[in-house]
Amino acid sequence: MSSELLTVAMPKGRIFEEAVELLREAGYDLPPEFDDSRKLIIEVPQSGMQFILAKPMDVPTYVEHGVADVGVAGKDVMIEEERDVYEVLDLKISSCYMAVAALPTYSPGRDVAPKVASKYPKLTSDYFREQGEQVEIIKLNGSIELAPIVGLADRIVDIVSTGQTLRENGLVEIETMMPITSRFIVNPVSYRTKAAQIDDMVDRLSVVVNKENA
Numbered sequence: 609m610s611s612e613l614l615t616v617a618m619p620k621g622r623i624f625e626e627a628v629e630l631l632r633e634a635g636y637d638l639p640p641e642f643d644d645s646r647k648l649i650i651e652v653p654q655s656g657m658q659f660i661l662a663k664p665m666d667v668p669t670y671v672e673h674g675v676a677d678v679g680v681a682g683k684d685v686m687i688e689e690e691r692d693v694y695e696v697l698d699l700k701i702s703s704c705y706m707a708v709a710a711l712p713t714y715s716p717g718r719d720v721a722p723k724v725a726s727k728y729p730k731l732t733s734d735y736f737r738e739q740g741e742q743v744e745i746i747k748l749n750g751s752i753e754l755a756p757i758v759g760l761a762d763r764i765v766d767i768v769s770t771g772q773t774l775r776e777n778g779l780v781e782i783e784t785m786m787p788i789t790s791r792f793i794v795n796p797v798s799y800r801t802k803a804a805q806i807d808d809m810v811d812r813l814s815v816v817v818n819k820e821n822a
């Protein structure tokens with residue numbers, strides 16, 4: 609990666625569009641490739657930046673290793689990945705929450721070794737340890753709501769936004785765990801070596817975030 613350009617790791621998928629909109633509102637002139645392209649690296653030399661487009665769960669890894677100076681990652685990913693990066697700003701986009709859900713017939717304490725399915729094994733394990741409950745965690749990579757229906761697990765830990773996925777699959781939320789939004793994250797070394805560029809970016813994004821959430 610070129611060291612003169614500020615490298616920004618962006619999550620592909622549902623956060624991407626909102627993050628691009630936020631950056632444009634903050635005055636970054638992002639080219640049309642951001643709207644319709646399969647490119648994984650997009651340079652924006654007039655802003656002194658280049659963007660790398662990664663899987664959402666991988667963004668903190670790129671930033672921790674310094675191949676990206678800054679990035680955008682969901683709080684869910686930050687908790688799960690526990691990477692050595694600074695979380696400097698809540699961008700307040702892609703808002704959702706983490707919850708425990710189950711079939712309406714679920715009753716607590718029925719099972720000696722209750723199974724919980726999730727895409728977030730660490731977050732799930734920490735949560736149940738704090739609750740003093742021993743559970744077996746079954747790691748899945750998606751379609752988590754399927755697990756209780758087919759009998760793979762009694763409960764799930766997953767993201768809820770509109771609640772449509774739970775509703776349409778006949779599940780009910782049994783505990784709300786934590787709110788989730790996307791965060792602006794920074795590599796600790798880059799924060800020193802590219803302080804001016806990063807501070808400027810944080811300031812510009814803060815103005816937009818504060819205006820939109822006033």
Ligand SMILES: Nc1ncnc2c1ncn2[C@@H]1O[C@H](COP(=O)(O)OP(=O)(O)OP(=O)(O)O)[C@@H](O)[C@H]1O
Binds near residue numbers: 622664682704750788
């Ligand atoms: N239903 C939702 N509403 C709002 N934000 C969400 C929702 N689901 C996930 N998110 C946020 O978006 C991020 C994940 O985005 P996305 O669903 O596009 O990717 P993914 O499921 O991790 O990747 P993939 O589906 O390609 O494996 C999460 O880290 C979370 O912060």
Ligand SMILES: O=P(O)(O)OC[C@H]1O[C@H](OP(=O)(O)OP(=O)(O)O)[C@H](O)[C@@H]1O
Binds near residue numbers: 768769771772774
């Ligand atoms: O409350 P809702 O608005 O229905 O959103 C919640 C759903 O969105 C996410 O799934 P995603 O679409 O990312 O699918 P996946 O879990 O299979 O990756 C999440 O894992 C839930 O399943």
